[in-house]
Amino acid sequence: MIRFTSVIFAVMVAQSAFGQSPAITQPLIIRGGTNNFDDPIRFGPSRCGETVRLTWTYTPSLGTACSELTLWSTAQSSCGDGPASGDVTYPSVSQVVLVGAKTGAIDVKLVELPGFVSQTLSDGGVTNPVVCGAPDTLVEHLICGSATSGGLTGCFNLPLTPPKMRASPMKLVFDTKPPTAPVIVEENATNESATITFEKNTDAAFVVATATEVVEDGGAPDPVESPKAAATQGTVKVTDLTNNRTYSVQLHFIDAADNVGPKSEPVLVTPIPTVGFWGAYQRAGGTDQGGCSISLGLMPILAAAWFIIRSVSR
Amino acid sequence: MTRSVLVAGVLATCAAHAELKFGESPQNFMIEVKAGPFMPLVDRAFEKGRGPFGKVFGNAPLIMGELELDFQVFQKFGSASIGISGGYAEKFGDSLNPDTLEKVPGSSTGIRFFPIKLLGIYRFDYWALHRSIPLVPYAKLGLVAMPFAVVNDGVIETPKTGSRGAGVKFGYAGVLGLSLLLDVLDQRLSRDFDNSMGVNHSYLFAEFALQEVNNFRATKTGDLDLSSRHFMFGLGFEF
Numbered sequence: 001m002i003r004f005t006s007v008i009f010a011v012m013v014a015q016s017a018f019g020q021s022p023a024i025t026q027p028l029i030i031r032g033g034t035n036n037f038d039d040p041i042r043f044g045p046s047r048c049g050e051t052v053r054l055t056w057t058y059t060p061s062l063g064t065a066c067s068e069l070t071l072w073s074t075a076q077s078s079c080g081d082g083p084a085s086g087d088v089t090y091p092s093v094s095q096v097v098l099v100g101a102k103t104g105a106i107d108v109k110l111v112e113l114p115g116f117v118s119q120t121l122s123d124g125g126v127t128n129p130v131v132c133g134a135p136d137t138l139v140e141h142l143i144c145g146s147a148t149s150g151g152l153t154g155c156f157n158l159p160l161t162p163p164k165m166r167a168s169p170m171k172l173v174f175d176t177k178p179p180t181a182p183v184i185v186e187e188n189a190t191n192e193s194a195t196i197t198f199e200k201n202t203d204a205a206f207v208v209a210t211a212t213e214v215v216e217d218g219g220a221p222d223p224v225e226s227p228k229a230a231a232t233q234g235t236v237k238v239t240d241l242t243n244n245r246t247y248s249v250q251l252h253f254i255d256a257a258d259n260v261g262p263k264s265e266p267v268l269v270t271p272i273p274t275v276g277f278w279g280a281y282q283r284a285g286g287t288d289q290g291g292c293s294i295s296l297g298l299m300p301i302l303a304a305a306w307f308i309i310r311s312v313s314r
Numbered sequence: 315m316t317r318s319v320l321v322a323g324v325l326a327t328c329a330a331h332a333e334l335k336f337g338e339s340p341q342n343f344m345i346e347v348k349a350g351p352f353m354p355l356v357d358r359a360f361e362k363g364r365g366p367f368g369k370v371f372g373n374a375p376l377i378m379g380e381l382e383l384d385f386q387v388f389q390k391f392g393s394a395s396i397g398i399s400g401g402y403a404e405k406f407g408d409s410l411n412p413d414t415l416e417k418v419p420g421s422s423t424g425i426r427f428f429p430i431k432l433l434g435i436y437r438f439d440y441w442a443l444h445r446s447i448p449l450v451p452y453a454k455l456g457l458v459a460m461p462f463a464v465v466n467d468g469v470i471e472t473p474k475t476g477s478r479g480a481g482v483k484f485g486y487a488g489v490l491g492l493s494l495l496l497d498v499l500d501q502r503l504s505r506d507f508d509n510s511m512g513v514n515h516s517y518l519f520a521e522f523a524l525q526e527v528n529n530f531r532a533t534k535t536g537d538l539d540l541s542s543r544h545f546m547f548g549l550g551f552e553f
Binding site: 188189190191192193195235237272273274275276277278279280281282283284285286287288289290291292 | 356359360364365366367369370371407409410411412415418419420421423424425464465466467471473477478479480481482534535536537538
């Protein structure tokens with residue numbers, strides 16, 4: 001027993017030394033929909049009235065849950081072992097359900113998260129909530145859970161202050177802070193399109209390019225927008241342009257909470273016609289016209305196929 | 315000492331293979347999966363240094379993958395088969411400015427090949443099956459149809475001159491190869507493979523292919539010559 005736990009401890013220390021999380025499965029996890037547990041849900045003003053359904057999962061490993069599962073949300077940077085003053089609590093999950101069903105749902109009303117609701121603190125004071133929908137604001141919440149943890153012998157002979165099994169929390173982020181403006185690194189004119197290279201941004205989700213034709217008579221032609229591209233891709237292509245006309249191209253980021261950032265500095269691009277290998281082949285003096293030279297090519301194959309069929313049928 | 319060890323090893327392998335298999339399942343087909351470096355000889359129809367293929371795609375070969383199915387019609391002294399194969403290869407590069415023929419970064423042109431072959435094959439497997447020498451030389455001769463397609467910025471290139479960057483070229487192919495019978499490595503596994511999957515023999519092989527794909531005529535200046543000389547390597551299963 002001692003040797004076994006020593007081995008486990010050594011593995012955890014070694015993996016921590018290499019910057020890895022312990023290999024032992026986290027017994028309690030809170031997740032949001034199809035997200036991984038370490039992917040926060042980011043939301044903006046349009047979602048303030050929504051209720052988000054999260055999932056708790058209990059995976060017994062070392063030790064077992066010896067109490068109900070307490071669930072709460074906090075605007076603090078960490079969960080602690082239980083709800084603190086100013087936190088919002090949710091209905092507990094009984095030990096029977098926790099150990100038996102091993103999974104369940106938590107419905108969280110976004111507008112009732114502690115960062116948006118005035119809470120009375122233990123010292124009699126009140127919290128300073130943010131209005132859900134306020135601009136240029138970032139408020140992070142953790143959805144937390146914990147249960148009493150039994151030792152390797154189960155839930156018997158627990159100490160007076162038994163250890164807590166903390167859930168890996170789910171982060172909900174109210175975000176109305178727009179991303180920064182993109183920085184364009186390079187612009188390339190291609191056939192009826194322009195490819196723009198920009199500095200990647202991990203805080204944004206998407207990038208959009210907008211191309212507006214530069215006209216001398218001061219007119220205002222309709223801009224052409226690219227489809228959304230991943231902000232971590234590093235390049236975006238805007239198409240459906242006209243060759244030999246100059247366009248002013250700007251980019252802007254959109255983050256996961258649908259906040260739209262300011263536009264980048266413009267760059268001028270003039271799409272040009274290009275030729276591929278076929279055009280290059282013709283310009284080098286190539287004479288082939290493509291297509292299928294049936295008269296030249298099919299006759300030997302048809303003759304061979306006829307011979308084979310006759311041989312097999314005999 | 316080293317030579318003695320080598321001789322002993324060869325004798326042991328041959329001795330292990332001398333125990334021929336009995337009660338094999340019927341053997342009618344051969345499947346080959348193979349790949350190899352492929353370089354069409356497009357630029358030999360142009361002056362040296364002015365070939366369009368090297369200019370656009372560079373000099374590194376494509377990787378051609380092929381799947382071949384042979385039907386064995388004769389199995390007395392060696393085996394003779396009729397086979398059909400299909401393959402695929404592609405390569406991409408930057409498109410060119412039509413005036414300066416300089417590369418335009420951010421643009422893309424590509425060429426795709428879909429070779430189809432009808433082949434007659436002879437495998438000299440007599441020694442492998444009856445004389446404990448696990449090597450099978452073989453030869454193939456056949457006809458080739460090579461559909462191709464050229465794309466520029468994602469669509470088949472169709473310049474205003476009217477021609478279309480897609481079509482089919484025809485020709486013939488000859489192949490010489492050598493297979494290593496893998497049954498000798500583990501006779502029991504080989505028997506189990508036959509009993510469970512019906513695979514009589516497995517081979518590792520290397521072959522050299524000579525293809526003339528220019529519509530059965532000598533190359534003239536300006537032709538789109540899709541001939542090649544290339545090696546292929548792969549696995550074969552007789553069942």
